[in-house]
Amino acid sequence: MSVVPAGPVTPARDGDAPRRLSPGLLPSERVFHGVARSIGGLVLVITGAIGLFLGLQLIPTLRTYGVRFFTSEAWLPDQNKVGVSSALVGTFEVATIAILVSVPLALLTALYISDYAPRWLRGPLVSLIDLMAAIPSIVYGLWGWYLFEPRAAEVSRWLSTYLGWFPPFHVDADTHAAAPQIAPVYYGSIVIAGLVVSMMVVPIACAVMRGVFAQTPAGEREAALALGATRWGVIRAVVMPFGRGGIIGGTMLGLGRALGETIGVLIIIDVHYNISLHVLQSGAVTVAALIADMFDESTPGQVSALLAAGFVLFLITMLVNLVAATLIGRSRSGAATEI
Amino acid sequence: MATIPASSPPSAVEISRGSARARTPEPAVGVDRPRRVSTLTKDDVVALVGSLAGALGLVFVAYERLLPFSGVVGFLLCWYVTFLVLYSAVSALSQPRPVVWDRLATALIRGGAALVVLAVGSTIVYTFAKGWDADHHLNFFTRTMAGVVPTAPLNQGGVLHAIVGTLIEIGIAVLIALPLGVGTAVFISEVGGGFARVVRTVAEAMTALPDILAGLFIYATLILRAHVPLSGFAAGMALAVMMLPPIARASEVSLRVVPGGLREASLALGASHWRTVRLVVLPTARSGLATALILGIARGIGETAPVLICSGASTFFNDDPFHRVMNSLPLFIFSGFESGEQLYAARLWGAASVLMALVLILFVVARALARSRPGRP
Numbered sequence A: 001m002s003v004v005p006a007g008p009v010t011p012a013r014d015g016d017a018p019r020r021l022s023p024g025l026l027p028s029e030r031v032f033h034g035v036a037r038s039i040g041g042l043v044l045v046i047t048g049a050i051g052l053f054l055g056l057q058l059i060p061t062l063r064t065y066g067v068r069f070f071t072s073e074a075w076l077p078d079q080n081k082v083g084v085s086s087a088l089v090g091t092f093e094v095a096t097i098a099i100l101v102s103v104p105l106a107l108l109t110a111l112y113i114s115d116y117a118p119r120w121l122r123g124p125l126v127s128l129i130d131l132m133a134a135i136p137s138i139v140y141g142l143w144g145w146y147l148f149e150p151r152a153a154e155v156s157r158w159l160s161t162y163l164g165w166f167p168p169f170h171v172d173a174d175t176h177a178a179a180p181q182i183a184p185v186y187y188g189s190i191v192i193a194g195l196v197v198s199m200m201v202v203p204i205a206c207a208v209m210r211g212v213f214a215q216t217p218a219g220e221r222e223a224a225l226a227l228g229a230t231r232w233g234v235i236r237a238v239v240m241p242f243g244r245g246g247i248i249g250g251t252m253l254g255l256g257r258a259l260g261e262t263i264g265v266l267i268i269i270d271v272h273y274n275i276s277l278h279v280l281q282s283g284a285v286t287v288a289a290l291i292a293d294m295f296d297e298s299t300p301g302q303v304s305a306l307l308a309a310g311f312v313l314f315l316i317t318m319l320v321n322l323v324a325a326t327l328i329g330r331s332r333s334g335a336a337t338e339i
Numbered sequence B: 001m002a003t004i005p006a007s008s009p010p011s012a013v014e015i016s017r018g019s020a021r022a023r024t025p026e027p028a029v030g031v032d033r034p035r036r037v038s039t040l041t042k043d044d045v046v047a048l049v050g051s052l053a054g055a056l057g058l059v060f061v062a063y064e065r066l067l068p069f070s071g072v073v074g075f076l077l078c079w080y081v082t083f084l085v086l087y088s089a090v091s092a093l094s095q096p097r098p099v100v101w102d103r104l105a106t107a108l109i110r111g112g113a114a115l116v117v118l119a120v121g122s123t124i125v126y127t128f129a130k131g132w133d134a135d136h137h138l139n140f141f142t143r144t145m146a147g148v149v150p151t152a153p154l155n156q157g158g159v160l161h162a163i164v165g166t167l168i169e170i171g172i173a174v175l176i177a178l179p180l181g182v183g184t185a186v187f188i189s190e191v192g193g194g195f196a197r198v199v200r201t202v203a204e205a206m207t208a209l210p211d212i213l214a215g216l217f218i219y220a221t222l223i224l225r226a227h228v229p230l231s232g233f234a235a236g237m238a239l240a241v242m243m244l245p246p247i248a249r250a251s252e253v254s255l256r257v258v259p260g261g262l263r264e265a266s267l268a269l270g271a272s273h274w275r276t277v278r279l280v281v282l283p284t285a286r287s288g289l290a291t292a293l294i295l296g297i298a299r300g301i302g303e304t305a306p307v308l309i310c311s312g313a314s315t316f317f318n319d320d321p322f323h324r325v326m327n328s329l330p331l332f333i334f335s336g337f338e339s340g341e342q343l344y345a346a347r348l349w350g351a352a353s354v355l356m357a358l359v360l361i362l363f364v365v366a367r368a369l370a371r372s373r374p375g376r377p
Helices: A027-056 A058-065 A085-116 A119-134 A137-162 A179-186 A190-214 A218-226 A231-242 A244-260 A263-268 A287-294 A300-332 B012-023 B042-066 B072-094 B097-135 B160-191 B194-206 B211-223 B232-256 B260-268 B273-284 B286-301 B305-310 B329-339 B344-371
Strands: none
Touching: A027 A058, A027 A300, A027 B160, A027 B194, A027 B211, A027 B232, A027 B273, A058 A300, A085 A119, A085 A190, A085 A231, A085 A244, A085 A287, A085 A300, A085 B097, A119 A190, A119 B097, A119 B286, A119 B344, A137 A179, A137 A190, A137 A263, A137 B072, A137 B097, A137 B329, A137 B344, A190 A231, A190 A244, A190 A263, A190 B097, A218 A231, A231 A244, A231 B097, A244 A300, A244 B211, A263 A287, A263 B329, A287 A300, A287 B211, A287 B305, A300 B194, A300 B211, B042 B072, B042 B097, B072 B097, B097 B344, B160 B194, B160 B232, B160 B273, B160 B286, B160 B329, B160 B344, B194 B232, B211 B232, B211 B305, B232 B286, B232 B305, B260 B273, B273 B286, B286 B344, B305 B329, B329 B344
């Protein structure tokens, strides 16, 4: 038997309305939250200030050099020629090569750690990748200069000799000359600088990818195995689709690092201000290397131009990094289908 | 009644399974041992070893004897590529296509990981091997380069000024970056809100800020506008800008894993939010915070571009961060490299190995701290 209420339910009976649970903050709590918020805001302020103070220098630079600042190739302040176009192109060339090499390597290493390595090896491998990120870039630069470059130059020579018809591998020299004469043509090239930078990009990209792969739901992994998938099948059907956000985010974060690398590039590269697509040939420059290279011997007016070049670099890297951070953050917040 | 009788006759499947079990008795009933997932057959081993050996022989004949190529790197590259081709061909002879892909992927993944390990290992070993020439002279650690000509033998001069400079600059950077970094992490993970998400995204983006921009920023503000001289203090500020985002991010991660129950227990006992953070959250995450700090230091200690712009290089001992230029290890290495002096190379590698040793020590300490369980006093 159901009881039907006699009258209409009165909507607002005293005591039935939900009690307000938030009692408001105590004054001391408000101080704590305010301090914490202002410290957090300081990070934004610093980021903004970097952009602001470098960007302010763009005005006098543009007033002096005009649009030629973006179109001129050479950075010869003595001859009143200042331009970042060759450095911008060089920056993107070095970063492209670094990404082309390091992202596959980082992906393979991350997959090895998450799916192939024996259990006892995982911890040490993760530590090794973290250590790789902590090794100073100047040490990588020295390693590249003394150990890597002479060996890489041989491969460069091989590529230009036999595949020189492919424009990027072309070198303006007689590739069949005796080895000692030809060697300097291959030193300090974009490719070698890019390869050294890739050493610094691998740990960053790998750490992000590994972190995402590790979150792959075990249930889906086991389901694929139970359906008869091979290990590669599990990776292709479960791990990689799940970690797509991390792969892209890690790549972008690595790209940001590759675009901004200074000392590693400066040690390797043979500074020349020309736009060249011949990546095996000696001579190019990146924005960061240009700034570090010219800073010592600059007058205040030229320093202002260098700061403006830094602003261009800041805009590019912050854009790339913000996209990366957003992608990583989104993938972490979970596109997971739990079982 | 439609209930199934308990003593229904067993079906054919069950009979066959039961008899199979009778023939191969299970080793230990009750012991829960994980089944071995990897099943390496003889075919797997033979295909792998055979392809490796076959590729080696083929490449040796072609690369060294028939074609006019030379070079170790090229040889290894050709060997690996030939191996991949042979391995997939050999597998395709006897295995279905998924297995071929699986083997190819395995070879690629193992090879990629091995290459990365080899690259890092060679960097570390090479640095210490080259640094030994300078490192085994005691004066390398107790003297400075003041009054020592670049061509002087290794038993004169040293890098004491650079080591002290590095420690002072890092000390200044830690004093600034640690409170701000942990404060940012507390804001992101404890206070939260929409603004905190923005801060987290920007902090994450800042971790990949080009190091030279931190130097340029301090140069444009402190040195050009506030007229601070080129000094250890300016370099320390630039390093603090570099170290703040990684410290904030790593601290935030370690605060996030503090169990929520601890916070709720503290709040339920009547503690204020601030006391909860100070007495419960931060002490619980202490080892994680220490790891964050040390990884931040390891990041900052090797930064060359900021100190190149902000501190200026010296050859003499200087422990005053506010006046006069101050050298540091990365700067010492870089200026030695720029000078192109052959005899300087040994000192340069000596300094690089000292820097590397500092990073390694910090790293090992960080790992040890991270391994100790969080939440234990």
